[in-house]
Amino acid sequence: MTEGIHHKVVIIGGGTGGIAVAAHLLKEMEELDIAIVEPADTHYYQPGWTLVGAGVINAAKTARSMSSVIPKGVKWIKDGVSDVSPESNALTLTSGGQLGYDFLIVAAGIKIDWEAIPGLKENLGKGGVVSNYDYQQAPKTWQALQDFKGGTALFTQPPPPFKCPGAAQKILYLADDALRKSGVRANSKLIFCSAAAGIFPVKKYADALNQVITRKELDMRYQTKLVEIRAETKEAVFDKGGEEEVIKYDMIHVTPPM
Ligand SMILES: Cc1cc2nc3c(=O)[nH]c(=O)nc-3n(C[C@H](O)[C@H](O)[C@H](O)COP(=O)(O)OP(=O)(O)OC[C@H]3O[C@@H](n4cnc5c(N)ncnc54)[C@H](O)[C@@H]3O)c2cc1C
Structure with a gap:
Protein backbone atom coordinates (compact mmCIF):
# COMPACT_ATOMS: atom_id res chain seq x y z
CA MET A 1 0.00 0.00 0.00
CA ALA A 107 2.50 11.25 -19.90
CA ALA A 108 0.34 8.15 -20.33
CA GLY A 109 0.70 8.06 -24.13
CA ILE A 110 -2.04 7.37 -26.64
CA LYS A 111 -4.07 4.17 -26.94
CA ILE A 112 -4.18 2.33 -30.26
CA ASP A 113 -7.67 1.27 -31.36
CA TRP A 114 -6.96 -1.89 -33.38
CA GLU A 115 -10.67 -2.76 -33.35
CA ALA A 116 -11.75 0.45 -35.10
CA ILE A 117 -10.99 -1.19 -38.48
CA PRO A 118 -13.07 -4.37 -38.92
CA GLY A 119 -10.81 -7.24 -40.01
CA LEU A 120 -7.59 -5.66 -38.75
CA LYS A 121 -6.96 -7.03 -35.26
CA GLU A 122 -7.69 -10.68 -36.02
CA ASN A 123 -5.55 -10.65 -39.18
CA LEU A 124 -2.51 -8.75 -37.92
CA GLY A 125 0.70 -10.50 -38.85
CA LYS A 126 -1.08 -12.90 -41.24
CA GLY A 127 -1.71 -12.92 -45.01
CA GLY A 128 0.31 -9.77 -45.62
CA VAL A 129 -1.50 -7.60 -43.01
CA VAL A 130 1.21 -5.89 -40.96
CA SER A 131 1.84 -2.89 -38.72
CA ASN A 132 4.95 -1.38 -37.16
CA TYR A 133 2.83 0.05 -34.34
CA ASP A 134 3.47 -2.86 -31.97
CA TYR A 135 6.65 -4.47 -30.64
CA GLN A 136 5.52 -8.01 -31.54
CA GLN A 137 4.17 -7.01 -34.95
CA ALA A 138 7.00 -4.86 -36.35
CA PRO A 139 9.26 -7.85 -37.22
CA LYS A 140 6.37 -9.25 -39.28
CA THR A 141 6.52 -6.20 -41.57
CA TRP A 142 10.09 -7.14 -42.45
CA GLN A 143 9.04 -10.77 -42.95
CA ALA A 144 6.25 -9.66 -45.30
CA LEU A 145 8.70 -7.50 -47.28
CA GLN A 146 11.08 -10.43 -47.61
CA ASP A 147 8.22 -12.70 -48.74
CA PHE A 148 6.88 -10.12 -51.22
CA LYS A 149 7.34 -11.35 -54.79
CA GLY A 150 5.61 -8.47 -56.59
CA GLY A 151 2.05 -7.16 -56.72
CA THR A 152 0.37 -4.39 -54.75
CA ALA A 153 1.68 -3.14 -51.41
CA LEU A 154 -0.60 -0.69 -49.59
CA PHE A 155 0.44 1.70 -46.82
CA THR A 156 -2.24 3.54 -44.85
CA GLN A 157 -2.41 6.63 -42.66
CA PRO A 158 -5.52 7.37 -40.54
CA PRO A 159 -6.93 10.78 -39.63
CA PRO A 160 -5.30 12.39 -36.57
CA PRO A 161 -4.63 11.88 -33.74
CA PHE A 162 -1.89 9.29 -34.29
CA LYS A 163 1.65 9.11 -33.01
CA CYS A 164 4.42 10.09 -35.38
CA PRO A 165 3.06 11.59 -38.59
CA GLY A 166 6.25 10.37 -40.27
CA ALA A 167 6.01 6.67 -39.40
CA ALA A 168 3.15 5.86 -41.79
CA GLN A 169 5.16 7.15 -44.75
CA LYS A 170 8.68 6.21 -43.61
CA ILE A 171 7.91 2.50 -43.95
CA LEU A 172 6.66 3.25 -47.49
CA TYR A 173 10.03 4.70 -48.52
CA LEU A 174 11.97 1.95 -46.73
CA ALA A 175 9.78 -0.73 -48.34
CA ASP A 176 10.51 0.77 -51.76
CA ASP A 177 14.22 0.51 -50.98
CA ALA A 178 13.92 -3.09 -49.72
CA LEU A 179 11.93 -4.19 -52.79
CA ARG A 180 14.46 -2.57 -55.14
CA LYS A 181 17.24 -4.46 -53.35
CA SER A 182 15.35 -7.77 -53.55
CA GLY A 183 14.75 -7.20 -57.27
CA VAL A 184 10.93 -7.17 -57.22
CA ARG A 185 10.24 -3.43 -57.33
CA ALA A 186 9.68 -3.44 -61.11
CA ASN A 187 6.74 -5.87 -60.63
CA SER A 188 5.32 -3.95 -57.67
CA LYS A 189 2.90 -1.10 -57.16
CA LEU A 190 3.36 0.83 -53.91
CA ILE A 191 0.25 2.80 -52.95
CA PHE A 192 0.02 5.22 -50.01
CA CYS A 193 -3.57 5.84 -48.87
CA SER A 194 -3.81 8.73 -46.45
CA ALA A 195 -6.78 10.41 -44.82
CA ALA A 196 -4.85 13.70 -45.04
CA ALA A 197 -5.08 16.19 -47.91
CA GLY A 198 -1.39 15.94 -48.80
CA ILE A 199 1.90 14.35 -47.80
CA PHE A 200 2.76 16.95 -45.12
CA PRO A 201 1.03 20.12 -43.90
CA VAL A 202 4.22 22.27 -44.04
CA LYS A 203 4.97 23.30 -47.65
CA LYS A 204 8.76 23.26 -47.31
CA TYR A 205 8.74 19.59 -46.21
CA ALA A 206 5.91 18.62 -48.55
CA ASP A 207 7.96 19.94 -51.50
CA ALA A 208 10.99 17.86 -50.49
CA LEU A 209 8.87 14.75 -49.86
CA ASN A 210 7.08 15.12 -53.19
CA GLN A 211 10.46 14.96 -54.93
CA VAL A 212 11.16 11.67 -53.13
CA ILE A 213 7.70 10.39 -54.11
CA THR A 214 8.31 11.21 -57.79
CA ARG A 215 11.79 9.68 -57.73
CA LYS A 216 10.49 6.49 -56.12
CA GLU A 217 7.43 6.30 -58.44
CA LEU A 218 4.95 5.97 -55.59
CA ASP A 219 1.18 6.08 -56.11
CA MET A 220 -0.20 8.60 -53.58
CA ARG A 221 -3.92 8.75 -52.77
CA TYR A 222 -5.15 11.38 -50.36
CA GLN A 223 -8.38 11.93 -48.40
CA THR A 224 -8.73 8.16 -48.51
CA LYS A 225 -9.45 6.49 -45.17
CA LEU A 226 -9.10 2.76 -44.48
CA VAL A 227 -12.38 1.44 -43.05
CA GLU A 228 -12.18 -2.35 -43.41
CA ILE A 229 -9.87 -5.23 -44.25
CA ARG A 230 -11.39 -8.24 -46.03
CA ALA A 231 -8.57 -10.67 -45.41
CA GLU A 232 -10.18 -13.66 -47.14
CA THR A 233 -10.21 -11.79 -50.50
CA LYS A 234 -7.16 -9.59 -49.70
CA GLU A 235 -9.14 -6.40 -50.18
CA ALA A 236 -8.81 -3.12 -48.33
CA VAL A 237 -11.91 -0.94 -48.20
CA PHE A 238 -11.53 2.84 -48.14
CA ASP A 239 -13.85 5.78 -47.60
CA LYS A 240 -12.99 8.37 -50.24
CA GLY A 241 -15.17 11.41 -49.57
CA GLY A 242 -18.20 9.25 -48.83
CA GLU A 243 -17.59 6.85 -51.75
CA GLU A 244 -16.40 3.29 -51.13
CA GLU A 245 -13.19 2.28 -52.87
CA VAL A 246 -11.87 -1.29 -52.76
CA ILE A 247 -8.20 -2.01 -53.49
CA LYS A 248 -6.79 -5.53 -53.74
CA TYR A 249 -3.48 -5.98 -51.94
CA ASP A 250 -0.71 -8.51 -51.63
CA MET A 251 0.59 -6.72 -48.55
CA ILE A 252 -0.84 -3.90 -46.43
CA HIS A 253 0.95 -1.90 -43.73
CA VAL A 254 -1.61 -0.26 -41.45
CA THR A 255 -1.05 2.75 -39.24
CA PRO A 256 -3.96 2.13 -36.87
CA PRO A 257 -6.44 4.69 -35.56
CA MET A 258 -5.71 5.92 -32.01
C1 LIG B 1 6.27 2.89 -35.37
C2 LIG B 1 6.50 4.21 -34.67
C3 LIG B 1 7.45 5.09 -35.17
C4 LIG B 1 7.66 6.31 -34.55
N1 LIG B 1 8.62 7.14 -35.06
C5 LIG B 1 8.88 8.32 -34.45
C6 LIG B 1 9.90 9.18 -34.90
O1 LIG B 1 10.61 8.86 -35.86
N2 LIG B 1 10.08 10.36 -34.27
C7 LIG B 1 9.31 10.72 -33.19
O2 LIG B 1 9.52 11.81 -32.63
N3 LIG B 1 8.35 9.92 -32.73
C8 LIG B 1 8.12 8.73 -33.32
N4 LIG B 1 7.14 7.90 -32.84
C9 LIG B 1 6.28 8.39 -31.76
C10 LIG B 1 6.92 8.25 -30.39
O3 LIG B 1 7.41 6.94 -30.20
C11 LIG B 1 5.85 8.57 -29.38
O4 LIG B 1 5.38 9.87 -29.63
C12 LIG B 1 6.38 8.48 -27.97
O5 LIG B 1 6.76 7.16 -27.67
C13 LIG B 1 5.31 8.96 -27.02
O6 LIG B 1 5.85 8.93 -25.74
P1 LIG B 1 4.89 8.96 -24.50
O7 LIG B 1 5.77 8.89 -23.30
O8 LIG B 1 3.92 10.08 -24.62
O9 LIG B 1 4.01 7.63 -24.63
P2 LIG B 1 4.49 6.12 -24.57
O10 LIG B 1 5.89 5.98 -25.03
O11 LIG B 1 3.43 5.35 -25.26
O12 LIG B 1 4.47 5.79 -23.02
C14 LIG B 1 3.30 5.88 -22.24
C15 LIG B 1 3.58 5.13 -20.95
O13 LIG B 1 2.50 5.39 -20.06
C16 LIG B 1 2.18 4.18 -19.39
N5 LIG B 1 0.78 4.28 -18.96
C17 LIG B 1 -0.33 4.28 -19.73
N6 LIG B 1 -1.43 4.37 -18.96
C18 LIG B 1 -0.99 4.44 -17.67
C19 LIG B 1 -1.66 4.54 -16.42
N7 LIG B 1 -3.01 4.61 -16.33
N8 LIG B 1 -0.91 4.58 -15.30
C20 LIG B 1 0.46 4.55 -15.36
N9 LIG B 1 1.14 4.45 -16.53
C21 LIG B 1 0.42 4.39 -17.66
C22 LIG B 1 2.40 3.09 -20.43
O14 LIG B 1 2.63 1.83 -19.82
C23 LIG B 1 3.63 3.61 -21.16
O15 LIG B 1 4.84 3.10 -20.64
C24 LIG B 1 6.91 6.66 -33.40
C25 LIG B 1 5.97 5.76 -32.89
C26 LIG B 1 5.78 4.55 -33.49
C27 LIG B 1 4.78 3.57 -32.91
Missing part, protein backbone atom coordinates in the same frame (compact mmCIF):
# COMPACT_ATOMS: atom_id res chain seq x y z
CA THR A 2 1.21 3.52 -0.79
CA GLU A 3 -1.45 5.25 1.38
CA GLY A 4 -0.23 8.59 2.67
CA ILE A 5 2.71 8.77 0.28
CA HIS A 6 3.37 12.15 -1.29
CA HIS A 7 5.87 13.43 -3.86
CA LYS A 8 6.57 16.95 -5.02
CA VAL A 9 6.26 15.91 -8.68
CA VAL A 10 4.40 12.84 -9.87
CA ILE A 11 4.65 11.69 -13.48
CA ILE A 12 2.12 9.23 -14.89
CA GLY A 13 3.89 7.04 -17.46
CA GLY A 14 7.48 5.89 -17.99
CA GLY A 15 7.47 6.18 -21.78
CA THR A 16 9.63 8.60 -23.75
CA GLY A 17 7.64 11.59 -22.48
CA GLY A 18 7.70 10.68 -18.78
CA ILE A 19 11.37 9.67 -18.72
CA ALA A 20 12.49 12.72 -20.72
CA VAL A 21 10.63 15.21 -18.54
CA ALA A 22 11.96 13.58 -15.34
CA ALA A 23 15.53 13.75 -16.66
CA HIS A 24 15.10 17.36 -17.72
CA LEU A 25 13.65 18.44 -14.35
CA LEU A 26 16.51 16.72 -12.48
CA LYS A 27 19.04 18.52 -14.67
CA GLU A 28 17.53 21.83 -13.56
CA MET A 29 16.88 20.85 -9.89
CA GLU A 30 18.94 17.84 -8.85
CA GLU A 31 17.29 17.51 -5.41
CA LEU A 32 13.74 17.58 -6.78
CA ASP A 33 11.47 14.87 -5.34
CA ILE A 34 10.02 13.07 -8.39
CA ALA A 35 8.07 9.82 -8.68
CA ILE A 36 7.09 8.04 -11.89
CA VAL A 37 4.05 5.76 -11.77
CA GLU A 38 4.47 3.09 -14.44
CA PRO A 39 3.23 -0.53 -14.34
CA ALA A 40 5.36 -1.92 -17.21
CA ASP A 41 8.70 -3.69 -16.69
CA THR A 42 9.89 -2.77 -20.19
CA HIS A 43 10.40 0.61 -21.84
CA TYR A 44 10.17 0.65 -25.64
CA TYR A 45 11.90 3.05 -28.00
CA GLN A 46 8.99 3.11 -30.45
CA PRO A 47 10.65 5.15 -33.25
CA GLY A 48 12.97 2.15 -33.65
CA TRP A 49 10.02 -0.01 -34.73
CA THR A 50 10.11 1.61 -38.19
CA LEU A 51 13.67 0.32 -38.57
CA VAL A 52 12.62 -3.10 -37.24
CA GLY A 53 9.90 -3.26 -39.91
CA ALA A 54 12.49 -2.38 -42.55
CA GLY A 55 14.94 -5.04 -41.35
CA VAL A 56 17.58 -2.52 -40.23
CA ILE A 57 17.62 -3.47 -36.51
CA ASN A 58 16.28 -6.28 -34.32
CA ALA A 59 13.18 -5.65 -32.19
CA ALA A 60 15.16 -6.45 -29.03
CA LYS A 61 17.28 -3.34 -29.65
CA THR A 62 14.20 -1.17 -28.99
CA ALA A 63 13.47 -2.64 -25.54
CA ARG A 64 15.14 -1.73 -22.23
CA SER A 65 14.27 -2.68 -18.69
CA MET A 66 12.21 0.10 -17.11
CA SER A 67 14.58 0.24 -14.14
CA SER A 68 17.52 1.03 -16.45
CA VAL A 69 15.86 4.09 -18.04
CA ILE A 70 14.34 5.70 -14.94
CA PRO A 71 16.79 8.48 -14.03
CA LYS A 72 18.79 7.99 -10.82
CA GLY A 73 17.12 9.82 -7.94
CA VAL A 74 13.60 9.30 -9.31
CA LYS A 75 11.29 7.00 -7.35
CA TRP A 76 9.64 4.34 -9.55
CA ILE A 77 6.19 3.33 -8.32
CA LYS A 78 5.45 0.14 -10.22
CA ASP A 79 1.70 0.54 -10.45
CA GLY A 80 -0.97 2.02 -12.68
CA VAL A 81 -3.13 5.10 -12.11
CA SER A 82 -6.86 4.42 -12.14
CA ASP A 83 -8.15 7.84 -11.07
CA VAL A 84 -6.98 11.43 -10.63
CA SER A 85 -8.51 13.80 -8.06
CA PRO A 86 -7.14 17.25 -8.93
CA GLU A 87 -9.23 18.91 -6.21
CA SER A 88 -7.26 17.00 -3.55
CA ASN A 89 -3.94 16.71 -5.48
CA ALA A 90 -4.13 12.92 -5.27
CA LEU A 91 -4.09 9.83 -7.47
CA THR A 92 -5.68 6.46 -6.96
CA LEU A 93 -3.39 3.61 -7.93
CA THR A 94 -4.60 0.45 -9.64
CA SER A 95 -3.53 -1.48 -6.54
CA GLY A 96 -5.91 0.70 -4.50
CA GLY A 97 -3.41 3.01 -2.77
CA GLN A 98 -3.44 6.80 -2.80
CA LEU A 99 -0.58 9.03 -3.90
CA GLY A 100 -0.37 12.77 -3.24
CA TYR A 101 1.46 15.34 -5.39
CA ASP A 102 2.17 19.06 -5.64
CA PHE A 103 2.63 18.92 -9.41
CA LEU A 104 1.24 16.25 -11.72
CA ILE A 105 2.57 15.48 -15.21
CA VAL A 106 0.44 13.18 -17.33
Whole structure:
Protein backbone atom coordinates (compact mmCIF):
# COMPACT_ATOMS: atom_id res chain seq x y z
CA MET A 1 0.00 0.00 0.00
CA THR A 2 1.21 3.52 -0.79
CA GLU A 3 -1.45 5.25 1.38
CA GLY A 4 -0.23 8.59 2.67
CA ILE A 5 2.71 8.77 0.28
CA HIS A 6 3.37 12.15 -1.29
CA HIS A 7 5.87 13.43 -3.86
CA LYS A 8 6.57 16.95 -5.02
CA VAL A 9 6.26 15.91 -8.68
CA VAL A 10 4.40 12.84 -9.87
CA ILE A 11 4.65 11.69 -13.48
CA ILE A 12 2.12 9.23 -14.89
CA GLY A 13 3.89 7.04 -17.46
CA GLY A 14 7.48 5.89 -17.99
CA GLY A 15 7.47 6.18 -21.78
CA THR A 16 9.63 8.60 -23.75
CA GLY A 17 7.64 11.59 -22.48
CA GLY A 18 7.70 10.68 -18.78
CA ILE A 19 11.37 9.67 -18.72
CA ALA A 20 12.49 12.72 -20.72
CA VAL A 21 10.63 15.21 -18.54
CA ALA A 22 11.96 13.58 -15.34
CA ALA A 23 15.53 13.75 -16.66
CA HIS A 24 15.10 17.36 -17.72
CA LEU A 25 13.65 18.44 -14.35
CA LEU A 26 16.51 16.72 -12.48
CA LYS A 27 19.04 18.52 -14.67
CA GLU A 28 17.53 21.83 -13.56
CA MET A 29 16.88 20.85 -9.89
CA GLU A 30 18.94 17.84 -8.85
CA GLU A 31 17.29 17.51 -5.41
CA LEU A 32 13.74 17.58 -6.78
CA ASP A 33 11.47 14.87 -5.34
CA ILE A 34 10.02 13.07 -8.39
CA ALA A 35 8.07 9.82 -8.68
CA ILE A 36 7.09 8.04 -11.89
CA VAL A 37 4.05 5.76 -11.77
CA GLU A 38 4.47 3.09 -14.44
CA PRO A 39 3.23 -0.53 -14.34
CA ALA A 40 5.36 -1.92 -17.21
CA ASP A 41 8.70 -3.69 -16.69
CA THR A 42 9.89 -2.77 -20.19
CA HIS A 43 10.40 0.61 -21.84
CA TYR A 44 10.17 0.65 -25.64
CA TYR A 45 11.90 3.05 -28.00
CA GLN A 46 8.99 3.11 -30.45
CA PRO A 47 10.65 5.15 -33.25
CA GLY A 48 12.97 2.15 -33.65
CA TRP A 49 10.02 -0.01 -34.73
CA THR A 50 10.11 1.61 -38.19
CA LEU A 51 13.67 0.32 -38.57
CA VAL A 52 12.62 -3.10 -37.24
CA GLY A 53 9.90 -3.26 -39.91
CA ALA A 54 12.49 -2.38 -42.55
CA GLY A 55 14.94 -5.04 -41.35
CA VAL A 56 17.58 -2.52 -40.23
CA ILE A 57 17.62 -3.47 -36.51
CA ASN A 58 16.28 -6.28 -34.32
CA ALA A 59 13.18 -5.65 -32.19
CA ALA A 60 15.16 -6.45 -29.03
CA LYS A 61 17.28 -3.34 -29.65
CA THR A 62 14.20 -1.17 -28.99
CA ALA A 63 13.47 -2.64 -25.54
CA ARG A 64 15.14 -1.73 -22.23
CA SER A 65 14.27 -2.68 -18.69
CA MET A 66 12.21 0.10 -17.11
CA SER A 67 14.58 0.24 -14.14
CA SER A 68 17.52 1.03 -16.45
CA VAL A 69 15.86 4.09 -18.04
CA ILE A 70 14.34 5.70 -14.94
CA PRO A 71 16.79 8.48 -14.03
CA LYS A 72 18.79 7.99 -10.82
CA GLY A 73 17.12 9.82 -7.94
CA VAL A 74 13.60 9.30 -9.31
CA LYS A 75 11.29 7.00 -7.35
CA TRP A 76 9.64 4.34 -9.55
CA ILE A 77 6.19 3.33 -8.32
CA LYS A 78 5.45 0.14 -10.22
CA ASP A 79 1.70 0.54 -10.45
CA GLY A 80 -0.97 2.02 -12.68
CA VAL A 81 -3.13 5.10 -12.11
CA SER A 82 -6.86 4.42 -12.14
CA ASP A 83 -8.15 7.84 -11.07
CA VAL A 84 -6.98 11.43 -10.63
CA SER A 85 -8.51 13.80 -8.06
CA PRO A 86 -7.14 17.25 -8.93
CA GLU A 87 -9.23 18.91 -6.21
CA SER A 88 -7.26 17.00 -3.55
CA ASN A 89 -3.94 16.71 -5.48
CA ALA A 90 -4.13 12.92 -5.27
CA LEU A 91 -4.09 9.83 -7.47
CA THR A 92 -5.68 6.46 -6.96
CA LEU A 93 -3.39 3.61 -7.93
CA THR A 94 -4.60 0.45 -9.64
CA SER A 95 -3.53 -1.48 -6.54
CA GLY A 96 -5.91 0.70 -4.50
CA GLY A 97 -3.41 3.01 -2.77
CA GLN A 98 -3.44 6.80 -2.80
CA LEU A 99 -0.58 9.03 -3.90
CA GLY A 100 -0.37 12.77 -3.24
CA TYR A 101 1.46 15.34 -5.39
CA ASP A 102 2.17 19.06 -5.64
CA PHE A 103 2.63 18.92 -9.41
CA LEU A 104 1.24 16.25 -11.72
CA ILE A 105 2.57 15.48 -15.21
CA VAL A 106 0.44 13.18 -17.33
CA ALA A 107 2.50 11.25 -19.90
CA ALA A 108 0.34 8.15 -20.33
CA GLY A 109 0.70 8.06 -24.13
CA ILE A 110 -2.04 7.37 -26.64
CA LYS A 111 -4.07 4.17 -26.94
CA ILE A 112 -4.18 2.33 -30.26
CA ASP A 113 -7.67 1.27 -31.36
CA TRP A 114 -6.96 -1.89 -33.38
CA GLU A 115 -10.67 -2.76 -33.35
CA ALA A 116 -11.75 0.45 -35.10
CA ILE A 117 -10.99 -1.19 -38.48
CA PRO A 118 -13.07 -4.37 -38.92
CA GLY A 119 -10.81 -7.24 -40.01
CA LEU A 120 -7.59 -5.66 -38.75
CA LYS A 121 -6.96 -7.03 -35.26
CA GLU A 122 -7.69 -10.68 -36.02
CA ASN A 123 -5.55 -10.65 -39.18
CA LEU A 124 -2.51 -8.75 -37.92
CA GLY A 125 0.70 -10.50 -38.85
CA LYS A 126 -1.08 -12.90 -41.24
CA GLY A 127 -1.71 -12.92 -45.01
CA GLY A 128 0.31 -9.77 -45.62
CA VAL A 129 -1.50 -7.60 -43.01
CA VAL A 130 1.21 -5.89 -40.96
CA SER A 131 1.84 -2.89 -38.72
CA ASN A 132 4.95 -1.38 -37.16
CA TYR A 133 2.83 0.05 -34.34
CA ASP A 134 3.47 -2.86 -31.97
CA TYR A 135 6.65 -4.47 -30.64
CA GLN A 136 5.52 -8.01 -31.54
CA GLN A 137 4.17 -7.01 -34.95
CA ALA A 138 7.00 -4.86 -36.35
CA PRO A 139 9.26 -7.85 -37.22
CA LYS A 140 6.37 -9.25 -39.28
CA THR A 141 6.52 -6.20 -41.57
CA TRP A 142 10.09 -7.14 -42.45
CA GLN A 143 9.04 -10.77 -42.95
CA ALA A 144 6.25 -9.66 -45.30
CA LEU A 145 8.70 -7.50 -47.28
CA GLN A 146 11.08 -10.43 -47.61
CA ASP A 147 8.22 -12.70 -48.74
CA PHE A 148 6.88 -10.12 -51.22
CA LYS A 149 7.34 -11.35 -54.79
CA GLY A 150 5.61 -8.47 -56.59
CA GLY A 151 2.05 -7.16 -56.72
CA THR A 152 0.37 -4.39 -54.75
CA ALA A 153 1.68 -3.14 -51.41
CA LEU A 154 -0.60 -0.69 -49.59
CA PHE A 155 0.44 1.70 -46.82
CA THR A 156 -2.24 3.54 -44.85
CA GLN A 157 -2.41 6.63 -42.66
CA PRO A 158 -5.52 7.37 -40.54
CA PRO A 159 -6.93 10.78 -39.63
CA PRO A 160 -5.30 12.39 -36.57
CA PRO A 161 -4.63 11.88 -33.74
CA PHE A 162 -1.89 9.29 -34.29
CA LYS A 163 1.65 9.11 -33.01
CA CYS A 164 4.42 10.09 -35.38
CA PRO A 165 3.06 11.59 -38.59
CA GLY A 166 6.25 10.37 -40.27
CA ALA A 167 6.01 6.67 -39.40
CA ALA A 168 3.15 5.86 -41.79
CA GLN A 169 5.16 7.15 -44.75
CA LYS A 170 8.68 6.21 -43.61
CA ILE A 171 7.91 2.50 -43.95
CA LEU A 172 6.66 3.25 -47.49
CA TYR A 173 10.03 4.70 -48.52
CA LEU A 174 11.97 1.95 -46.73
CA ALA A 175 9.78 -0.73 -48.34
CA ASP A 176 10.51 0.77 -51.76
CA ASP A 177 14.22 0.51 -50.98
CA ALA A 178 13.92 -3.09 -49.72
CA LEU A 179 11.93 -4.19 -52.79
CA ARG A 180 14.46 -2.57 -55.14
CA LYS A 181 17.24 -4.46 -53.35
CA SER A 182 15.35 -7.77 -53.55
CA GLY A 183 14.75 -7.20 -57.27
CA VAL A 184 10.93 -7.17 -57.22
CA ARG A 185 10.24 -3.43 -57.33
CA ALA A 186 9.68 -3.44 -61.11
CA ASN A 187 6.74 -5.87 -60.63
CA SER A 188 5.32 -3.95 -57.67
CA LYS A 189 2.90 -1.10 -57.16
CA LEU A 190 3.36 0.83 -53.91
CA ILE A 191 0.25 2.80 -52.95
CA PHE A 192 0.02 5.22 -50.01
CA CYS A 193 -3.57 5.84 -48.87
CA SER A 194 -3.81 8.73 -46.45
CA ALA A 195 -6.78 10.41 -44.82
CA ALA A 196 -4.85 13.70 -45.04
CA ALA A 197 -5.08 16.19 -47.91
CA GLY A 198 -1.39 15.94 -48.80
CA ILE A 199 1.90 14.35 -47.80
CA PHE A 200 2.76 16.95 -45.12
CA PRO A 201 1.03 20.12 -43.90
CA VAL A 202 4.22 22.27 -44.04
CA LYS A 203 4.97 23.30 -47.65
CA LYS A 204 8.76 23.26 -47.31
CA TYR A 205 8.74 19.59 -46.21
CA ALA A 206 5.91 18.62 -48.55
CA ASP A 207 7.96 19.94 -51.50
CA ALA A 208 10.99 17.86 -50.49
CA LEU A 209 8.87 14.75 -49.86
CA ASN A 210 7.08 15.12 -53.19
CA GLN A 211 10.46 14.96 -54.93
CA VAL A 212 11.16 11.67 -53.13
CA ILE A 213 7.70 10.39 -54.11
CA THR A 214 8.31 11.21 -57.79
CA ARG A 215 11.79 9.68 -57.73
CA LYS A 216 10.49 6.49 -56.12
CA GLU A 217 7.43 6.30 -58.44
CA LEU A 218 4.95 5.97 -55.59
CA ASP A 219 1.18 6.08 -56.11
CA MET A 220 -0.20 8.60 -53.58
CA ARG A 221 -3.92 8.75 -52.77
CA TYR A 222 -5.15 11.38 -50.36
CA GLN A 223 -8.38 11.93 -48.40
CA THR A 224 -8.73 8.16 -48.51
CA LYS A 225 -9.45 6.49 -45.17
CA LEU A 226 -9.10 2.76 -44.48
CA VAL A 227 -12.38 1.44 -43.05
CA GLU A 228 -12.18 -2.35 -43.41
CA ILE A 229 -9.87 -5.23 -44.25
CA ARG A 230 -11.39 -8.24 -46.03
CA ALA A 231 -8.57 -10.67 -45.41
CA GLU A 232 -10.18 -13.66 -47.14
CA THR A 233 -10.21 -11.79 -50.50
CA LYS A 234 -7.16 -9.59 -49.70
CA GLU A 235 -9.14 -6.40 -50.18
CA ALA A 236 -8.81 -3.12 -48.33
CA VAL A 237 -11.91 -0.94 -48.20
CA PHE A 238 -11.53 2.84 -48.14
CA ASP A 239 -13.85 5.78 -47.60
CA LYS A 240 -12.99 8.37 -50.24
CA GLY A 241 -15.17 11.41 -49.57
CA GLY A 242 -18.20 9.25 -48.83
CA GLU A 243 -17.59 6.85 -51.75
CA GLU A 244 -16.40 3.29 -51.13
CA GLU A 245 -13.19 2.28 -52.87
CA VAL A 246 -11.87 -1.29 -52.76
CA ILE A 247 -8.20 -2.01 -53.49
CA LYS A 248 -6.79 -5.53 -53.74
CA TYR A 249 -3.48 -5.98 -51.94
CA ASP A 250 -0.71 -8.51 -51.63
CA MET A 251 0.59 -6.72 -48.55
CA ILE A 252 -0.84 -3.90 -46.43
CA HIS A 253 0.95 -1.90 -43.73
CA VAL A 254 -1.61 -0.26 -41.45
CA THR A 255 -1.05 2.75 -39.24
CA PRO A 256 -3.96 2.13 -36.87
CA PRO A 257 -6.44 4.69 -35.56
CA MET A 258 -5.71 5.92 -32.01
C1 LIG B 1 6.27 2.89 -35.37
C2 LIG B 1 6.50 4.21 -34.67
C3 LIG B 1 7.45 5.09 -35.17
C4 LIG B 1 7.66 6.31 -34.55
N1 LIG B 1 8.62 7.14 -35.06
C5 LIG B 1 8.88 8.32 -34.45
C6 LIG B 1 9.90 9.18 -34.90
O1 LIG B 1 10.61 8.86 -35.86
N2 LIG B 1 10.08 10.36 -34.27
C7 LIG B 1 9.31 10.72 -33.19
O2 LIG B 1 9.52 11.81 -32.63
N3 LIG B 1 8.35 9.92 -32.73
C8 LIG B 1 8.12 8.73 -33.32
N4 LIG B 1 7.14 7.90 -32.84
C9 LIG B 1 6.28 8.39 -31.76
C10 LIG B 1 6.92 8.25 -30.39
O3 LIG B 1 7.41 6.94 -30.20
C11 LIG B 1 5.85 8.57 -29.38
O4 LIG B 1 5.38 9.87 -29.63
C12 LIG B 1 6.38 8.48 -27.97
O5 LIG B 1 6.76 7.16 -27.67
C13 LIG B 1 5.31 8.96 -27.02
O6 LIG B 1 5.85 8.93 -25.74
P1 LIG B 1 4.89 8.96 -24.50
O7 LIG B 1 5.77 8.89 -23.30
O8 LIG B 1 3.92 10.08 -24.62
O9 LIG B 1 4.01 7.63 -24.63
P2 LIG B 1 4.49 6.12 -24.57
O10 LIG B 1 5.89 5.98 -25.03
O11 LIG B 1 3.43 5.35 -25.26
O12 LIG B 1 4.47 5.79 -23.02
C14 LIG B 1 3.30 5.88 -22.24
C15 LIG B 1 3.58 5.13 -20.95
O13 LIG B 1 2.50 5.39 -20.06
C16 LIG B 1 2.18 4.18 -19.39
N5 LIG B 1 0.78 4.28 -18.96
C17 LIG B 1 -0.33 4.28 -19.73
N6 LIG B 1 -1.43 4.37 -18.96
C18 LIG B 1 -0.99 4.44 -17.67
C19 LIG B 1 -1.66 4.54 -16.42
N7 LIG B 1 -3.01 4.61 -16.33
N8 LIG B 1 -0.91 4.58 -15.30
C20 LIG B 1 0.46 4.55 -15.36
N9 LIG B 1 1.14 4.45 -16.53
C21 LIG B 1 0.42 4.39 -17.66
C22 LIG B 1 2.40 3.09 -20.43
O14 LIG B 1 2.63 1.83 -19.82
C23 LIG B 1 3.63 3.61 -21.16
O15 LIG B 1 4.84 3.10 -20.64
C24 LIG B 1 6.91 6.66 -33.40
C25 LIG B 1 5.97 5.76 -32.89
C26 LIG B 1 5.78 4.55 -33.49
C27 LIG B 1 4.78 3.57 -32.91
